[in-house]
Amino acid sequence: MVTITAKEFKEFRNLLGFTNQNDVKAFYSAKDIIRPVSFEHIEMLNARLAEIVSKLNSVVHASVRITDIQAFTAEYIVDVYRILKENNIFPRFNNLGRPPEDVYFNWMRGNIVSHFALPALAKIFGIAESAVSLVGDDDIAHIADFKKTPKADIEIPGHNLRLETQAGFQSINDIKQHKVLEARRLALEKGMQTWAVHFDFYNGQAAFVQLDTIADDDVNWVTRQQMEGQTVFAIDQNSFVWRLTDPPPTFEKIKEQIGA
DSSP: OOOOOOOHHHHHHHTTTSSSSHHHHHHTTTOOOOOOOHHHHHHHHHHHHHHHHHHHHHOOOOGOSOOOOHHHIIIIIHHHHHHHHTTTTTGOOOGGGOOOHHHHHHHHHHHHHHHTTHHHHHHHSOOOOOOOOEEEOOGGGGGOOOOOSSSSEEEEEEEEEEEOOOOOOOOSSEEHHHHHHHHHHHHHHHEEEEEEEEEEEETTTEEEEEEOOOOOTTTTTTGGGGTEEEEEEEEGGGGGGTTTTTTOOHHHHHHHHHOO
């Protein structure tokens, strides 16, 4: 009987010219081949982003619409794209070997939502729109420090809380596990609450979930095979308390509705 040892496994990979196991896997799957970013494709995606924003702005309640949608598109799509391209950020959009165009598109949708939501969030918390602070590490205003992290997007002054704005476009409404872990860390270290504001743009509703209080044994933790087996928190329908075609409720009313 032949016994093939782990030492021989390593020697075989060395014969192939690899000393790192991940490099072998990348070689066989061709994930080490970095194809040029298609900026022609990205410009088509930018056109779709502008179309998405325009359609959404036409259907949300009039009190929370963006006043000048063309200026909004120029600032948060055209200018952001230009800054990312000029600073060679596109190689960083490489999650799990996915095409950078796809990663860019998904990131841009989320970034746009953070800004698109500002008029509504200002009304919900009863503050001026200019008082809402963007604090996420992927803030384009600080391009030298640009990175994608679990840090919440928005800080609300006077409420000791941060908001994680996110959106669903396919009728699947989840919160990634690392967002909850980051919220717990922030609560432990700074005594600050973190809430997710999840816009379901497929069904026209928004949910509010306090992330730092989600327990490990909550029944809404699920594994999504379509997301590489990630563990996520499925948002309960009872957390959706704002129909986007209606005026937004106050934060106190929201907490009352969900029993927070």
